[in-house]
Amino acid sequence: MxxxxxxxxxxxxxxxxxxxxxxxxxxxxxxxxxxxALQLEKDxxxxxxxxxxxxxAEETFGGNLQERNxxxxxxxxxxxxxxxxxxxxxxxxxxxxxxxxxSRLSLIGGLYADKxxxxxxxxxRTFELFFNxxxxxxxxxxxxxxxxxxxxxxIPFEKLAQDFQNYANNQGQQxxxxxxxxxxxxxxxxxxxxxxxxxxxWGNDRISWVKxxxxxxxxxxxxx
Numbered sequence: 444m445x446x447x448x449x450x451x452x453x454x455x456x457x458x459x460x461x462x463x464x465x466x467x468x469x470x471x472x473x474x475x476x477x478x479x480a481l482q483l484e485k486d487x488x489x490x491x492x493x494x495x496x497x498x499x500a501e502e503t504f505g506g507n508l509q510e511r512n513x514x515x516x517x518x519x520x521x522x523x524x525x526x527x528x529x530x531x532x533x534x535x536x537x538x539x540x541x542x543x544x545x546s547r548l549s550l551i552g553g554l555y556a557d558k559x560x561x562x563x564x565x566x567x568r569t570f571e572l573f574f575n576x577x578x579x580x581x582x583x584x585x586x587x588x589x590x591x592x593x594x595x596x597x598i599p600f601e602k603l604a605q606d607f608q609n610y611a612n613n614q615g616q617q618x619x620x621x622x623x624x625x626x627x628x629x630x631x632x633x634x635x636x637x638x639x640x641x642x643x644x645w646g647n648d649r650i651s652w653v654k655x656x657x658x659x660x661x662x663x664x665x666x667x
Contacts, residue, residue: 459490460662462653463638465631466566467498468553468580469546471526471537474570476635476647478533481563483650487657493557493566495550495619496626496634529647537574549573549580551615552590554622555607565593583608 464480466473483489523539530537549569556565568589572578579585587604594603629638637644637653640660644653 459484459488460660461492462489463494463629463636464491465494465496465626465629465634465636465638466553467496467546467634468549468566468569468573469540469544470498470634471523471530471539471574472647473635474537474574475526475529475533475535476650477566477570479647479650480635480637483653483657486654488662489657493553493562494622494625495553496622496631496636497546497550498634536571538576540573541576544580546580547619548583548611549586550622551611551619552586552607554615554618555610556590556593558610559594561594565590568593583611 462483466477480491484491519539523537526537529535552569553562553566556562569578569580572589573580578589587607590607591600591603629636629643631643633645635645635647637649639653639656642656644650644656
């Protein structure tokens with residue numbers, strides 16, 4: 444798949460380099476990475492390209508909840524301990540989900556929101572509600588309501604609901620598959636992962652390295 448490296452703003456006529464941002468709404472570390480990643484767009488002439496990638500908890504931590512051994516449970520508990528440490532430093536709340544969720548529908552919702560340019564508020568609210576245990580990522584009614592609120596209610600709810608359901612059942616499935624294929628090409632194995640000129644950076648605590656990479660590229664805010 445051909446990868447676009449630059450995008451030109453029609454309003455400023457300036458060019459911004461594309462950084463891929465692989466994400467999943469059930470990943471607490473992606474939630475932690477979201478705000479500092481978006482800050483890069485303010486500090487550098489870059490633009491994040493959000494690409495959904497569903498985290499495979501069963502593969503990573505030894506199967507479903509009933510199949511996990513003690514070692515894998517220790518891993519999960521420690522990872523959430525670190526998450527809470529990071530979150531507490533920033534006044535965020537991250538509560539571990541009480542069961543495993545299939546995030547595909549919510550990620551298709553992200554593709555839909557991105558298509559209509561309200562992904563950022565949708566992503567922030569999805570993460571916030573999910574990690575407060577107030578959102579079912581598999582429930583289309585809850586996802587649709589969230590999309591409507593994030594869209595600033597620019598169109599009637601019934602019209603958005605019908606449009607999203609049609610997208611989720613049709614083009615959204617293909618867009619999601621395309622994202623997974625691109626992730627395979629980029630050798631993605633976890634989220635959050637940022638890709639800068641083909642170089643991957645995995646984890647919320649790698650953003651400082653992303654900054655060093657961008658500094659080394661000496662990107663100009665006036666690239667033409």
